[in-house]
Amino acid sequence: MFHLVMFLNFCLSRTAEDGDGKVSSGSDVYRYIKGDLFTSEIFKVEIQNLPKFIGFNDLKKFLSKHGLSPHKIKLFGKQTFAFVTFKNLEERDRAMKAVHGVLWKGRVLSVRLAKPKADPILRKRRQDAAAAVEGGEPPTKRQATDQEPEESEEPLTTQIANVVTPLWNVPYEEQLRRKAQEVEEVLQRMAREIGNCNKAMLPWLFVQKEKYNKMCCPLEPIRSSPVQTEYRNKCEFLIGVGADGEDKTVGFRLGKYKGGSCAVVGPGDTIHVPPVTKRVVQDFQDYIRTTPYSVYSPETYEGHWKQLTVRTSRTHQVMAMVFFNPQKLIEEELNVLKTSMEMYFTEGAGKGSGITSLYFVRNGQRASPNTEDLSCEHVAGEKSIHEELLGLKFRISPHSFFQINTLAAEVLYSAVGDWAQLDHDTTVLDVCCGTGTIGISLAKRVKKVIGIELCQEAVEDARFNAQSNGLNNVEFHCGKAEDVFPTVLNAIVSPKLTAIVDPPRAGLHSKVILAIRRAEHLKRLIYIACNAKAAMNNFVDLCRAPSNRVRGAPFRPVRAMAVDLFPQTIHCEAILLFERVDYGSAAEKEELQPTTN
Known part of the structure; x- marks a missing residue:
């Protein structure tokens, strides 16, 4: 044991000194911030006491008003602080002077320097070496959570399968059961959250929870993927x-x-x-x-x-x-x-x-x-x-979004079409439309399809796809959904309007949700979520009671289903159908009057 300790100490000393005997940064977990390489970590501040419920764009606009252009913002959910990094020392120092002590939405902000992150690999090496020198003492609980598991004796093929396809050795029927269970738990949580933010829905929620195992709406049987292996395109x-x-x-x-x-x-x-x-x-x-x-x-x-x-x-x-x-x-x-x-x-x-x-x-x-x-x-x-998808042809450019499981995507889009209750008087809003797959697959059944997509390449593909499939009732707009959606929505006069949203994992921007709520002529919304837990705030905002900030009658979830687009993994797509609440009585209309909260 003595010889092992001496050897490890020798190795540590060798990594700490170069050939000239000078101290090197080889084992320094902050080495990367000292070299001739750009990293915003050395220009990072922590802004504390932020107002509750602000979003990424709210903070970005606030900083912009003070003449600041952050390189990166990391906002910690409902917590009241954020890490903001800048591109140089001058901008960082200017931010500290400009924002510290400023009153924003009733909160006095505090700004302080933030410590850069330690390099994970060097940190782990140092911890491992230190543990060995100290006689193999196990790392602390915090260290253990930061490190990878100990070396496994399993073959590499098994190890990588456990990482990229963690359910590879679970029977497919059991995979489906677990995924359906996860969506069921989301719907049960939704019932609680909606009840907390919209007391007027409590009687309705009570009936729903009694009928559907504490869920806010019925959950239909999960749809399986037609193919369970070799499906990723x-x-x-x-x-x-x-x-x-x-x-x-x-x-x-x-x-x-x-x-x-x-x-x-x-x-x-x-x-x-x-x-x-x-x-x-x-x-x-x-x-x-x-x-x-x-x-x-x-x-x-x-x-x-x-x-x-x-x-x-x-x-x-x-x-x-x-x-x-x-x-x-x-x-x-x-x-x-x-x-x-x-x-x-x-x-x-x-x-x-x-x-x-x-x-x-x-x-x-x-x-x-x-x-x-x-x-x-x-x-x-x-x-x-x-x-080719649902008998239609689609062009896909390098950056364009397209569902990674084509056969399962056909199952997903077919279900969306069935739920949407479309006819030739319907206008469909396809938000985050990618290459236009959903809207184009529904175009022949409706009066008009309007797609919104951020990626310019995808919009060009979508327009080409509509033309190549002989469709002339489809149009696409390029831009951020939160910027384009309100304008497009206000210009639509169709008496029968349905929105279909398929946003990224983080969900829709709050501005889009607010625009949806204000558009009283929008009665039905189909939300496709690749991570239903991450989209929970969207679901709740669609259903919360009207207020000065959230105007318009709320929606109710009336139907849900999981579709397995990702066999052998823990993920699946969830479809939720929301319908606008139609308050008929005077008493219920009174409950819809904006509150001051």
């Missing part, structure tokens, strides 16, 4: 050092970076990735191993190869998007690389992967692969791929 793969030690490995990360893990395992044995995608991954991995460029390291921010995204379709088309950090490479070097990549996948060893659309994405050091402001360059093949 879009997969995102990280590029890093493999868990087996192989460099330049393309696959899924075995753990979370914040838990101290960067190891990557290939998708070869995963059951939700189709064979054609696995072939692309293997060929691409073979290719990058022939290049002199290293993988990007989230620990040091050095290296180049970052991510591979593969999209496939039932029409046998394949799109590959390669995310690459140029670092200090000159344009000529990048052009040589792109030409090499094109030759490899069109004429070389990678031709058999069947890639029909190839993109090269210049990904900056601190940028996220999910943002749309990246330099996305078309390298080879077609600029898009095409998919």
